[in-house]
Amino acid sequence: MRLTNNKPVWWGWTLSLAILLVIVCLFSLGVGAVHIPLQKVLVLLTRGRGTPEYTILFAVRLPRILLGLAVGGGLAIAGVMLQGMFRNPLVEPYTLGISGGAALGVALNIVAGNAARFGLFSLPVSGFLGALGIISLVYLLGTRKSMVKLSRLLLIGVMVSFITSALIMLIMAMTKVEDLQGIIFWIMGSLQEPNTALIGAILCISLSGLIISLMLSVNLNALSLGEEEAFHLGVRVERLKKILFLLASFITGCCVSVTGIIGFVGLAVPHAMRLLVGGDHRIVIPTSYLAGAIFLILCDTLARVAMAPMELPVGVITGLVGGGLFIYILSGKGSSF
């Protein structure tokens, strides 16, 4: 009797990506305006307390890396869940209007002058409230008689997305130039976040999201066969759809409200991982999380150093690098697209 063959392969992928993530983190810790070589990073990590380099590592670079890990991983698994549930490869975490809602909340906040009054912390709060508002709206409109109709949910999400971007344009057209810059910078996305408590919170949410989505991965496999098939395999389909939608939306809303709109991670990382490891969500979810984290940390490092001392918007880098890389992967391998 031959044991099913894919488990060692699964461990292999997970382990290699985890090692790669550690390498990328160490690399990202080292490079920047002040270059710190790798041996020194390791020394500083263990006993460098008090030196200026230590401060740079722990107060500036490490929080940024952790945020990159949380957001990159979070957006990637949100993308996996939504693509699996909708059985649509074009769905990504922003398709359902969540990013638009967050951006609208932030834009309103900036225009109303609250950011100046209550400090920078009010930006993520307003973004999160905006995202929550849109999630509830899409959810309420998308469900009927407590049944979630997926095609309806998707269409409503796309429409709500259009409406929010129209409203944001309206706000931007009517706003002062100083505020305009604030809105645009927020929308372009950045991993610059001074509040370490917030970073800790996002990291916790993102990691819990990873654990919960792993728990759901077997049912998500069944659901990716179709709702009727999943039902026949004993899955409580209506409940599962609601949990998946709310979980993916919540993770996305949290990520977006802290970092702004960082595109591409949630769309392409899941695809790349499916090409690499197959369609089973038990392996697609953890590898996507790792790959999303690696990808975003790398892009952010590039954004910091490419045109230093000027910092590029990380959303631009993810789009350029990721898009190019993905087209290369697609044309290289015998993919199904």
Added chain:
Amino acid sequence: MGKSMMLEINGLSCGYGKRVVLHGVSFTIKRGEFVGVIGPNGSGKTTLLRAITGLLRPFEGTISLEGRETHEIARQELAQKVAVVTQLPDAAPPFSVEEFVLMGRVPHWGRFQLLETQKDVEKAESAMALTGIAYARDCRMGELSGGEQQLAFVARALAQEPRLLLLDEPTAHLDIGHQGKTMDLLRQLNKEQSLTVVVVLHDLALASLYCQRLILLHQGRLRKIGPPKRVLTKELVEEVYQTTVKVMQTPGRGRPIILPRAG
């Protein structure tokens, strides 16, 4: 009654939204039977299957499995007893054959179980061997032909270790060789493992040759239930299908074969 009864349907009315498709259907199926469901397009065959699996809630009437009403049985428990082979989807599932067949084991898994056990692998293995699809276990489902995919779907249903197997037109889109192979397999499972089989069929010849009893549906009502030679009569078939036919007998066991009469 009792133990030997597999499925008992009483006064079932069922449909979609406000549209009633089935009107007061009643019948019983004993353990180990091989029953075919036939009828014209839109007569309610698939709806009947969906009502039995619980996908559709009955408007009226009851459906009992082994003496218990199905809507009182938890989803997962029901999936341990009833397996369904639906019509082939347009897009092949994004899994390898082995992964796909292993998913039939999911109803038997614990709540937070993520990995299959050795037993699951063995069950999937023997289901693939029985259906003769084991040679393709590492192929992606999308690489298989229609007939092979159909066998993989049957294998997944077998891995579920059901007591009742429901199939919705398993021979549609198959050539005559694969049709026979699929139906032979069902008969073998029915005989050797005393699996109760309920199969929706469009092909009246297959229905006549393989089924012990036939359920003939017409406009959402049960028109006739009984052995093929009582159901597939010239009068009944002409009335229900609104066409003129010729009835022949197979040599030997004398099963009726319906031939269309060319205009």
